[in-house]
Amino acid sequence: xxxxxxxxxxxxxxxxxxxxxxxxxxxxxxxxxxxxGPNGAGKSTLLHLAVGLLRPDAGAVRVFGAxxxxxxxxxxxxxxxxxxxxxxxxFTAAELLTLGAKLNRRWDAxxxxxxxxxxxxxxxxxxxxxxxxxxxxxxxxxxxAKRPRLLLLDEPVASLDPLAxxxxxxSLMGSVADAGTTVLLSSHLLADLERVCDYLIVLHASQAxxxxxxxxxxxxxxxxxxxxxxxxxxxxxxxxxxxxxxxxQSTLLVRTDGVVVDPNxxxxxVSLEDVxxxxxxxxxxxxxxxxxxxxx
Amino acid sequence: xxxxxxxQHRRQxxxxxxxxxxxxxxLVPTGLAMRNRFADLGGPECVRQxxxxxxxxxxxxxxxxxxxQFSNQYGAFNLVGVLFLVLxxxxxxxxxxxxxxxxxxxxxxxxxxxxxxxxxxxxAVKFGLVGAGAAVAAAxxxxxxxxxxxxxxxxxxxxxxxxxxxxxQGLVPVGYTVLAVALGIFAGTLWPRMLPAMGATLAGFLALxxxxxxxxxxHYMAARTRTFPVESDSPMPHQAxxxxxxxxxxxxxxxxxVAANAQIACPPGATGPTGGRCGAExxxxxxxxxxxxxxPADRYWAFQYIETGxxxxxxxxLxxxxxxxxxRIA
Numbered sequence: 001x002x003x004x005x006x007x008x009x010x011x012x013x014x015x016x017x018x019x020x021x022x023x024x025x026x027x028x029x030x031x032x033x034x035x036x037g038p039n040g041a042g043k044s045t046l047l048h049l050a051v052g053l054l055r056p057d058a059g060a061v062r063v064f065g066a067x068x069x070x071x072x073x074x075x076x077x078x079x080x081x082x083x084x085x086x087x088x089x090x091f092t093a094a095e096l097l098t099l100g101a102k103l104n105r106r107w108d109a110x111x112x113x114x115x116x117x118x119x120x121x122x123x124x125x126x127x128x129x130x131x132x133x134x135x136x137x138x139x140x141x142x143x144x145a146k147r148p149r150l151l152l153l154d155e156p157v158a159s160l161d162p163l164a165x166x167x168x169x170x171s172l173m174g175s176v177a178d179a180g181t182t183v184l185l186s187s188h189l190l191a192d193l194e195r196v197c198d199y200l201i202v203l204h205a206s207q208a209x210x211x212x213x214x215x216x217x218x219x220x221x222x223x224x225x226x227x228x229x230x231x232x233x234x235x236x237x238x239x240x241x242x243x244x245x246x247x248x249q250s251t252l253l254v255r256t257d258g259v260v261v262d263p264n265x266x267x268x269x270v271s272l273e274d275v276x277x278x279x280x281x282x283x284x285x286x287x288x289x290x291x292x293x294x295x296x
Numbered sequence: 297x298x299x300x301x302x303x304q305h306r307r308q309x310x311x312x313x314x315x316x317x318x319x320x321x322x323l324v325p326t327g328l329a330m331r332n333r334f335a336d337l338g339g340p341e342c343v344r345q346x347x348x349x350x351x352x353x354x355x356x357x358x359x360x361x362x363x364x365q366f367s368n369q370y371g372a373f374n375l376v377g378v379l380f381l382v383l384x385x386x387x388x389x390x391x392x393x394x395x396x397x398x399x400x401x402x403x404x405x406x407x408x409x410x411x412x413x414x415x416x417x418x419x420a421v422k423f424g425l426v427g428a429g430a431a432v433a434a435a436x437x438x439x440x441x442x443x444x445x446x447x448x449x450x451x452x453x454x455x456x457x458x459x460x461x462x463x464x465q466g467l468v469p470v471g472y473t474v475l476a477v478a479l480g481i482f483a484g485t486l487w488p489r490m491l492p493a494m495g496a497t498l499a500g501f502l503a504l505x506x507x508x509x510x511x512x513x514x515h516y517m518a519a520r521t522r523t524f525p526v527e528s529d530s531p532m533p534h535q536a537x538x539x540x541x542x543x544x545x546x547x548x549x550x551x552x553x554v555a556a557n558a559q560i561a562c563p564p565g566a567t568g569p570t571g572g573r574c575g576a577e578x579x580x581x582x583x584x585x586x587x588x589x590x591x592p593a594d595r596y597w598a599f600q601y602i603e604t605g606x607x608x609x610x611x612x613x614l615x616x617x618x619x620x621x622x623x624r625i626a
Contacts, residue, residue: 048406048626051410052410053406053409053410053626054626055623055624070414070415070623072412072413072414075410075411075412075414076412078410080406080410082403082406082407082410083403084403086402086403086404086406086407087404087407088304088402088404088407089402091303095303098299099299099300099303099408099411100411102297102299102300103297103300103408103411103412103413104411104412105412106412139407142407146411146412
């Protein structure tokens with residue numbers, strides 16, 4: 001299995017706050033991976049480390065086996081669209097494509113022009129006057145024209161309306177499917193990505209909590225409902241992700257390593273969203289009551 | 297990269313060219329008019345005569361009259377010239393400060409630094425071209441000002457060596473401009489927002505300029521002293537001579553300063569209003585003499601080179617630091 005992106009106990013610190021800590025993950029080639037987590041979980045930091053904008057403070061990140069920081073040969077293999085799809089707003093779309101052509105050794109001008117023509121994006125209008133969806137498409141076209149082997153997208157659809165989101169993701173999938181490009185796209189909303197992604201990385205509180213192929217993750221997790229549970233092991237369950245209790249009954253989200261046959265438990269299948277929410281709810285800080293000086 | 301730099305800065309370049317053209321439209325006609333008038337009044341001949349060490353009283357008087365006449369007509373232009381002192385600062389504010397600050401403020405650094413060009417190359421080309429453009433514009437400005445200011449400085453009986461006159465012309469505007477641009481770029485890497493970067497550029501540039509003029513420039517080379525008697529046939533050394541007088545005064549025979557910031561000259565045997573000897577009211581003993589600490593006029597270009605060199609070296613240092621800072625911005 002080819003690994004495109006690999007991090008090993010990766011950490012990045014801003015002042016004395018760790019934006020990303022002890023993060024180890026591997027992204028296999030050919031996957032469309034979702035990087036999911038709440039705002040501030042470290043998604044952008046991870047992507048910036050991967051594209052070489054940031055230098056790690058701890059651990060290592062490797063893209064195609066090389067450290068990306070200050071490494072233009074790795075940069076040539078990565079297409080990156082930053083959050084809010086920044087573009088020079090006084091440039092026209094055609095000028096932005098010229099920029100890409102001038103700054104990249106490998107550049108597929110025809111691909112970019114065809115994409116933008118098909119999407120009906122005016123070539124001679126400053127991109128500052130285009131809609132958010134059109135700007136995102138221009139940014140994506142610049143990234144794709146590099147013919148990257150890894151495409152990193154930081155919240156590409158966050159600022160788009162639902163229709164533009166769907167169009168953006170559809171056109172993205174259409175263009176990476178044939179080329180076999182590995183894609184990692186971040187979002188704080190899973191709903192955006194559920195349809196298109198087959199791999200999942202959940203970041204929470206600066207750490208990677210869950211990594212794996214979507215179908216495996218859904219298959220491995222189960223919801224168990226049964227009598228009140230106080231932590232004793234259950235056959236077939238490798239870990240309890242999340243538990244909620246009433247006086248007599250417990251509801252557990254568990255990761256299984258076999259079949260749960262215990263007749264005390266009612267076993268239900270879970271959706272991908274249930275799994276992710278289960279991991280995100282875990283470890284939520286409760287310090288704010290003290291900080292606000294009110295009783296919890 | 298060169299295409300990108302031109303595309304991003306062409307508007308500034310055109311504005312600057314238009315500004316220089318407007319400046320030329322103002323300076324060329326007025327400069328020609330001043331030169332003609334100065335020649336009519338016999339200014340150039342006066343300058344030649346006054347530069348001699350042996351002066352005759354008649355020449356000084358008639359020349360001063362000509363100079364006064366010229367100053368009455370054109371002296372207001374000196375204020376215009378002083379206004380031009382802010383031009384290098386403007387270039388720093390509008391060329392230098394936004395160079396990094398605007399990229400980071402608008403997030404476009406994440407676009408341009410993730411294409412196939414390294415940040416170091418990006419910085420080298422952008423800093424190099426913008427700095428060179430600013431330097432060329434400043435060189436044109438400095439040479440033009442040297443030509444325009446010549447009659448004004450001479451008529452004001454100031455050397456071109458004096459503060460303000462020195463700063464407006466010759467090579468130093470190049471140094472100031474390059475420094476202002478470098479300072480703007482560096483400030484933009486420290487505070488990647490337009491307004492703080494511009495504010496820091498403004499404050500830093502003024503502080504550096506004042507500090508160098510006040511504390512460093514008089515000491516670029518060891519100053520010379522000159523003494524001349526209180527009572528003498530020949531008039532005082534004329535200031536149109538072009539020396540930069542750093543300090544003057546009247547000293548006693550044993551060398552103690554009697555009257556700082558003063559010079560006295562009397563014809564031999566002249567008496568003061570109370571009938572005493574020349575200078576007796578000031579308590580001058582016989583043997584007192586005038587004293588000057590000065591930088592000779594022929595060091596003008598040496599001082600221009602030294603000051604330009606200092607500013608260009610500081611600019612290079614700032615750009616180096618800016619390149620280092622850029623590697624840490626994400």
